[in-house]
Amino acid sequence: MRIDGLQYANWSEKIFRQLREGGVDAIHVTVAYHENFRETVQNLEKWNRWFELFPDLIMKGRSTSDIDTARDTGRTVVFFGFQNPSPMEDDIGLIEILYDLGARFMQLTYNNQSLLATGCYEAEDTGITRMGRQVIKEMNRVGLVIDMSHSADRSTIEAADLSARPIAITHANPHEWAPALRNKCDPVIRAVTERGGMLGFSVYPHHLKDKSDCTLESFCTMIARTAEKYGTQHLGIGTDLCQDQPDSVVEWMRVGRWTKEIDYGEGSSANPGFPPMPKWFRDNRDFDKIEAGLLAVGMTPTEVAGIMGQNWYRFFADNFGPVQN
Amino acid sequence: MRIDGLQYANWSEKIFRQLREGGVDAIHVTVAYHENFRETVQNLEKWNRWFELFPDLIMKGRSTSDIDTARDTGRTVVFFGFQNPSPMEDDIGLIEILYDLGARFMQLTYNNQSLLATGCYEAEDTGITRMGRQVIKEMNRVGLVIDMSHSADRSTIEAADLSARPIAITHANPHEWAPALRNKCDPVIRAVTERGGMLGFSVYPHHLKDKSDCTLESFCTMIARTAEKYGTQHLGIGTDLCQDQPDSVVEWMRVGRWTKEIDYGEGSSANPGFPPMPKWFRDNRDFDKIEAGLLAVGMTPTEVAGIMGQNWYRFFADNFGPVQN
Numbered sequence: 001m002r003i004d005g006l007q008y009a010n011w012s013e014k015i016f017r018q019l020r021e022g023g024v025d026a027i028h029v030t031v032a033y034h035e036n037f038r039e040t041v042q043n044l045e046k047w048n049r050w051f052e053l054f055p056d057l058i059m060k061g062r063s064t065s066d067i068d069t070a071r072d073t074g075r076t077v078v079f080f081g082f083q084n085p086s087p088m089e090d091d092i093g094l095i096e097i098l099y100d101l102g103a104r105f106m107q108l109t110y111n112n113q114s115l116l117a118t119g120c121y122e123a124e125d126t127g128i129t130r131m132g133r134q135v136i137k138e139m140n141r142v143g144l145v146i147d148m149s150h151s152a153d154r155s156t157i158e159a160a161d162l163s164a165r166p167i168a169i170t171h172a173n174p175h176e177w178a179p180a181l182r183n184k185c186d187p188v189i190r191a192v193t194e195r196g197g198m199l200g201f202s203v204y205p206h207h208l209k210d211k212s213d214c215t216l217e218s219f220c221t222m223i224a225r226t227a228e229k230y231g232t233q234h235l236g237i238g239t240d241l242c243q244d245q246p247d248s249v250v251e252w253m254r255v256g257r258w259t260k261e262i263d264y265g266e267g268s269s270a271n272p273g274f275p276p277m278p279k280w281f282r283d284n285r286d287f288d289k290i291e292a293g294l295l296a297v298g299m300t301p302t303e304v305a306g307i308m309g310q311n312w313y314r315f316f317a318d319n320f321g322p323v324q325n
Numbered sequence: 326m327r328i329d330g331l332q333y334a335n336w337s338e339k340i341f342r343q344l345r346e347g348g349v350d351a352i353h354v355t356v357a358y359h360e361n362f363r364e365t366v367q368n369l370e371k372w373n374r375w376f377e378l379f380p381d382l383i384m385k386g387r388s389t390s391d392i393d394t395a396r397d398t399g400r401t402v403v404f405f406g407f408q409n410p411s412p413m414e415d416d417i418g419l420i421e422i423l424y425d426l427g428a429r430f431m432q433l434t435y436n437n438q439s440l441l442a443t444g445c446y447e448a449e450d451t452g453i454t455r456m457g458r459q460v461i462k463e464m465n466r467v468g469l470v471i472d473m474s475h476s477a478d479r480s481t482i483e484a485a486d487l488s489a490r491p492i493a494i495t496h497a498n499p500h501e502w503a504p505a506l507r508n509k510c511d512p513v514i515r516a517v518t519e520r521g522g523m524l525g526f527s528v529y530p531h532h533l534k535d536k537s538d539c540t541l542e543s544f545c546t547m548i549a550r551t552a553e554k555y556g557t558q559h560l561g562i563g564t565d566l567c568q569d570q571p572d573s574v575v576e577w578m579r580v581g582r583w584t585k586e587i588d589y590g591e592g593s594s595a596n597p598g599f600p601p602m603p604k605w606f607r608d609n610r611d612f613d614k615i616e617a618g619l620l621a622v623g624m625t626p627t628e629v630a631g632i633m634g635q636n637w638y639r640f641f642a643d644n645f646g647p648v649q650n
Binding site: 037038041042044045046048049091093094096097100101102 | 362363366367369370371373374416418419421422425426427
């Protein structure tokens with residue numbers, strides 16, 4: 001089983017076919033960065049159209065039973081998520097509405113301070129806000145997973161503590177391996193995984209040691225070390241693959257509507273665009289290489305199967321939708 | 326089994342308890358008259374809150390299996406519908422979005438000309454529009470039922486013809502029994518029922534012979550005659566119960582935002598408000614009386630069971646959601 005914990009591609013039939021070639025059973029896709037509710041709905045409408053046009057390749061995901069169906073019928077399940085709480089605006093009632101429309105993950109922040117928590121680029125991290133506490137409760141109730149990939153440390157640890165259900169960092173790596181601002185330090189990973197949460201390893205070059213030049217062996221050794229430290233069962237893949245996107249999109253991801261000045265985020269004025277992917281992971285056809293790389297650094301087939309998909313599957317089964325009595 | 330094909334009450338715990346006292350297993354409720362998409366979502370949020378607050382009385386409906394569950398657990402299932410296509414605005418993609426949020430009925434018009442068809446109060450009926458044809462196809466695809474209760478005759482007959490699936494008139498009576506503008510003439514009822522569609526009998530006084538003074542016997546005799554003419558299996562109840570609503574609501578239903586002048590609709594300047602209900606149907610506790618009345622005019626227990634709920638159940642099973650292969 002292969003599940004990718006985060007992608008934001010410039011979707012096309014080509015990419016949907018590559019998902020099938022790569023044997024990817026399910027993906028969590030970003031459908032909103034800065035979009036408000038109505039704009040998010042327009043993005044969902046686009047997905048509905050793709051589901052209608054390519055029913056043999058992809059299908060909409062609501063629960064893990066959809067992954068079972070997709071595996072039986074040779075398709076990839078698509079679960080929706082938001083990298084910002086912007087789709088819910090200031091309206092807690094929209095959480096259940098968005099869940100009904102298929103949302104299964106929502107980040108409480110995207111780099112900046114939000115109504116709910118502090119993003120990883122702010123100078124001060126004041127933790128979970130008053131509204132954030134209410135939103136965590138409501139997300140727990142409906143079964144929308146809290147994702148803290150782009151949040152600041154204190155906010156993330158507080159979210160893990162306040163949440164009655166495990167939370168996720170869908171796409172990031174350990175800071176001690178690659179000291180990027182977006183990567184996560186030990187207390188953060190510990191807070192998330194000790195409470196049953198998940199960390200998805202990113203192959204986005206800004207999150208890799210040596211960036212685009214990172215070797216597969218270095219990436220896989222880092223995963224094996226992380227597994228020893230926090231337990232294999234809490235780990236998965238969250239590639240952050242942004243395939244076929246023009247550079248204007250990474251600028252929009254960083255800048256949205258919140259600033260009139262350019263913000264380069266993880267890039268720089270010299271390198272403002274999407275960085276080149278590492279040679280060993282160009283697109284969805286390369287999951288084989290990660291799997292082989294994990295085996296090559298000495299992980300057992302059972303451990304590797306967990307990281308490639310089974311751990312996400314179990315996490316989805318437990319955390320999508322209301323708690324089953 | 327008891328199913329009501331249309332209600333628009335001023336919802337409260339009191340009414341939810343009356344639904345249970347009346348043994349009502351399922352209702353189709355109006356969640357939009359003139360609301361646009363975002364306003365409709367706010368109404369759905371209110372319903373989600375009621376489902377959360379009164380889980381022992383009501384539950385959200387998506388399919389007939391929810392009616393089975395509700396009957397097993399002593400609750401009333403609530404299916405959503407719109408009396409106007411205003412929630413979909415000018416965006417065909419919103420049809421599937423609204424379906425995902427629980428919508429199961431949508432009227433193509435509410436009294437006036439819409440983007441899709443002609444309403445029953447217009448002087449000229451030009452039938453289904455270009456967009457209306459596209460919308461009918463899309464509603465057929467996702468399994469959102471076309472309701473023509475407030476549409477003009479030609480538009481209704483064309484909708485029945487164009488639709489690949491049966492359509493409904495959820496709340497109206499035969500024009501030959503009570504010649505109200507909203508009641509339906511023979512060719513309209515024939516077009517709908519001959520293609521497997523449904524007519525729900527209304528107890529809204531403006532649709533009754535002698536209005537608020539209509540007798541139960543007259544109402545039930547009319548149903549028996551209609552059954553002889555069109556076939557019992559196409560008939561159900563659609564009370565149009567607007568319980569506990571202030572008169573400001575009936576004015577808003579008629580006027581919305583489309584006119585600056587008062588439009589009295591089925592009322593008049595002398596009687597602008599909600600008319601008093603007939604003595605034999607004050608609220609949801611009175612379905613027993615209709616059932617007894619139908620038996621008293623000589624309908625068989627099987628026929629009566631069909632009209633009180635089983636016919637709607639079968640229609641819902643066939644027409645909610647995509648066609649099952």
